[in-house]
Amino acid sequence: MTAPLLSVKNLTIDYIGEEKDFRAVDDVSFDVAPGEVFGLAGESGCGKSTIAFAISRLHKPPALIRRESTILLNGRNVLDLDDKGLRDFRWREVAMVFQSAMNSLNPVLRIEQQFYDVLKTHKGMSRAQARDRTAEMLKLVDIAPDRMRDYPHQFSGGMRQRIVIAICLALDPRLVVMDEPTTALDVVVQREILQRINELRRSLGFAVLFITHDLGLMVQFCDRIGIMLAGKLVEQNTAEATYGSPQHDYTKQLWASFPSLHGGVLL
Amino acid sequence: MTGQPTPILALDRVTKTFGHGPGAVHAARSISFSLHAGRALALVGESGSGKTTCARMAMREYMPTEGKILFKGEPVDRASPTETARYRRAVQMIFQDPFASLNPAHTIAYHLKRPLLLHRPDIKRAEIDATVRALLQQVKLDPDIVTPKYPHELSGGQRQRVNIARALAAKPEVIVADEPTSMLDVSVRLGVLNLLSEMKQQMKLGLLYITHDIATARYVAEDIAVMYAGQIVEWGNVGKVIDNPAHPYTKLLLSAVPDPDIRFDDPSVRLRPEDAEEIRRKSALTQDKIVEVDTDHFVRAA
Ligand SMILES: Nc1ncnc2c1ncn2[C@@H]1O[C@H](COP(=O)(O)OP(=O)(O)OP(=O)(O)O)[C@@H](O)[C@H]1O
Ligand SMILES: Nc1ncnc2c1ncn2[C@@H]1O[C@H](COP(=O)(O)OP(=O)(O)OP(=O)(O)O)[C@@H](O)[C@H]1O
Ligand SMILES: [Mg+2]
Ligand SMILES: [Mg+2]
Numbered sequence A: 001m002t003a004p005l006l007s008v009k010n011l012t013i014d015y016i017g018e019e020k021d022f023r024a025v026d027d028v029s030f031d032v033a034p035g036e037v038f039g040l041a042g043e044s045g046c047g048k049s050t051i052a053f054a055i056s057r058l059h060k061p062p063a064l065i066r067r068e069s070t071i072l073l074n075g076r077n078v079l080d081l082d083d084k085g086l087r088d089f090r091w092r093e094v095a096m097v098f099q100s101a102m103n104s105l106n107p108v109l110r111i112e113q114q115f116y117d118v119l120k121t122h123k124g125m126s127r128a129q130a131r132d133r134t135a136e137m138l139k140l141v142d143i144a145p146d147r148m149r150d151y152p153h154q155f156s157g158g159m160r161q162r163i164v165i166a167i168c169l170a171l172d173p174r175l176v177v178m179d180e181p182t183t184a185l186d187v188v189v190q191r192e193i194l195q196r197i198n199e200l201r202r203s204l205g206f207a208v209l210f211i212t213h214d215l216g217l218m219v220q221f222c223d224r225i226g227i228m229l230a231g232k233l234v235e236q237n238t239a240e241a242t243y244g245s246p247q248h249d250y251t252k253q254l255w256a257s258f259p260s261l262h263g264g265v266l267l
Numbered sequence B: 001m002t003g004q005p006t007p008i009l010a011l012d013r014v015t016k017t018f019g020h021g022p023g024a025v026h027a028a029r030s031i032s033f034s035l036h037a038g039r040a041l042a043l044v045g046e047s048g049s050g051k052t053t054c055a056r057m058a059m060r061e062y063m064p065t066e067g068k069i070l071f072k073g074e075p076v077d078r079a080s081p082t083e084t085a086r087y088r089r090a091v092q093m094i095f096q097d098p099f100a101s102l103n104p105a106h107t108i109a110y111h112l113k114r115p116l117l118l119h120r121p122d123i124k125r126a127e128i129d130a131t132v133r134a135l136l137q138q139v140k141l142d143p144d145i146v147t148p149k150y151p152h153e154l155s156g157g158q159r160q161r162v163n164i165a166r167a168l169a170a171k172p173e174v175i176v177a178d179e180p181t182s183m184l185d186v187s188v189r190l191g192v193l194n195l196l197s198e199m200k201q202q203m204k205l206g207l208l209y210i211t212h213d214i215a216t217a218r219y220v221a222e223d224i225a226v227m228y229a230g231q232i233v234e235w236g237n238v239g240k241v242i243d244n245p246a247h248p249y250t251k252l253l254l255s256a257v258p259d260p261d262i263r264f265d266d267p268s269v270r271l272r273p274e275d276a277e278e279i280r281r282k283s284a285l286t287q288d289k290i291v292e293v294d295t296d297h298f299v300r301a302a
Helices: A048-055 A083-089 A111-123 A127-140 A145-149 A157-169 A187-204 A215-221 A239-244 A249-256 B051-058 B081-090 B108-119 B125-138 B156-169 B186-202 B214-220 B238-243 B248-255 B273-283
Strands: A006-015 A022-032 A037-042 A063-065 A070-073 A094-097 A175-179 A207-211 A224-229 A232-238 B009-018 B025-035 B040-045 B066-071 B091-094 B174-178 B206-210 B223-228 B231-237 B290-294 B297-300
Touching: A006 A048, A022 A048, A022 A232, A037 A048, A037 A215, A048 A063, A048 A070, A048 A094, A048 A175, A048 A207, A094 A157, A111 A127, A111 A145, A111 A157, A127 A145, A127 A157, A157 A175, A157 A187, A187 A207, A187 A215, A187 B248, A187 B273, A215 A239, A224 A239, A224 A249, A232 A239, A232 A249, B009 B051, B025 B040, B025 B051, B025 B066, B025 B206, B025 B231, B040 B051, B040 B186, B040 B214, B040 B248, B051 B174, B051 B206, B066 B081, B081 B091, B091 B156, B108 B125, B108 B156, B125 B156, B156 B186, B174 B186, B186 B206, B186 B214, B206 B214, B214 B238, B223 B238, B223 B248, B231 B238, B231 B248, B248 B273
Parallel strands: A037 A207, A037 A224, A094 A175, A175 A207, B040 B206, B040 B223, B091 B174, B174 B206
Antiparallel strands: A006 A022, A006 A063, A006 A070, A224 A232, B009 B025, B009 B066, B223 B231, B231 B297, B290 B297
């Protein structure tokens, strides 16, 4: 087996409260291989986003990562990075697409400018180079390159989400953390984007940490899946096994509450 | 959508255009649908097809460029201030994004007290706290834990349940729910959808349920309308449309519904972007011709 790209070990994260602390992530360990798509599924509030933020080093107080935790990316502990190290790390090594990323675009800047800011800061690109790269990336997510002159409000929620994904991929990161990246999209566009990301990770070799509530989608896209319950990783397996032979009761329960298109009445 | 008593809320050939001239966006093109007491209409379709625009027109946040919005049969553009106030209480919205819709500076208790004070003169001051607790319990949140919290201390799913409780606080007649459960996990999602269904029946709510999750549309709604590029391309009884789709876009949409038996890595099931593009190109054309596929099942000619 090749060395993992990402190795999360004994990750424990508390939200520090005035009276007592809340353990959002409890001794979680998992590896993600280069080029692999690893999924995190589980109930709302179980700590998925908290993990995603910690891996991207975007967690903020009151989130406190307990000392025994390590997050190794290419063997380097992400939690030890200083400011300079962080600047190189973010976007170039790990890019993150948030749950509500479509609102993270700056409303007063044209799309072109938002790509340019990232590409200039991290790659030192000129305007012309950035424009070419922007056109290329927009095409990748099925948006006409000439719309780079538009402002975010001129796009629908789904289109804005695709633009954020395009910005994230523009710097060729090694790991893309996607926290509910397509919940705002129609299933056709969702399928096209994830199918495309699947092809791109095969050709470009980046790995994906994929978070979604949609278990069906998760099985379609992921190589391996971790199931979380109340801060703990309770099951970790291949996608096929998670679907075909779930081990933990909670995983079985999740499948039982999965609505089906032609199933008529549920429950 | 046919032969029923006067709907609570109806859009009658409503069009919404943003901007002018060649850059104009035709977000909604001659949209008609009605919401009836105790019934749900699911609005599904492409992202960017105009679903939220329709919701915002129903909320009277956007003025239609053309067409009428009818509340209990009366056009709302002629409504008096009192009628408008009644409308604002009667039609409540649950938003797509639970992050943007709660004020970070206020506690959850505040978010629920406010609509009670604003819209519910029938509730005595002394009963407000108890009503807040009951609303939270209704959406399966623990009032002891949640009332003193601020929005950022809740997960996405927890916040969305607060939004639903807030909409219910006004005792509405219509709920416009724009992707209310897209950020909830499956187990909680069904709970919330059951809750919306229950309230639809018990409180005789008219529900406009906007979603990308077509399986849940079938679960919640009696009627469905499929939108593409600002037009409703197919509509009618939810079972008929899903089991026997007639429009190419509806077929494409249904074929892409996530299915754990289909892996993206399997080349034989690959959705060809060229095919999708061809269907999009055809479906984007304005089409006035409507075909009745079956009773209570209609499709726009493509
Ligand atoms: N800033 C905060 N302060 C206190 N508690 C927090 C804070 N942020 C999150 N939490 C709590 O930590 C837990 C984990 O939250 P997190 O956002 O990671 O969940 P999640 O699995 O991503 O949920 P969802 O699927 O709803 O997005 C939740 O119970 C939440 O209430
Ligand atoms: N305020 C606005 N100004 C200009 N264009 C707008 C505005 N609001 C929406 N649009 C455009 O109208 C079209 C319909 O947008 P709308 O948000 O209604 O789509 P939607 O079906 O809700 O999409 P999604 O599923 O992604 O939420 C899009 O092309 C969008 O860019
Ligand atoms: Mg989350
Ligand atoms: Mg919308």
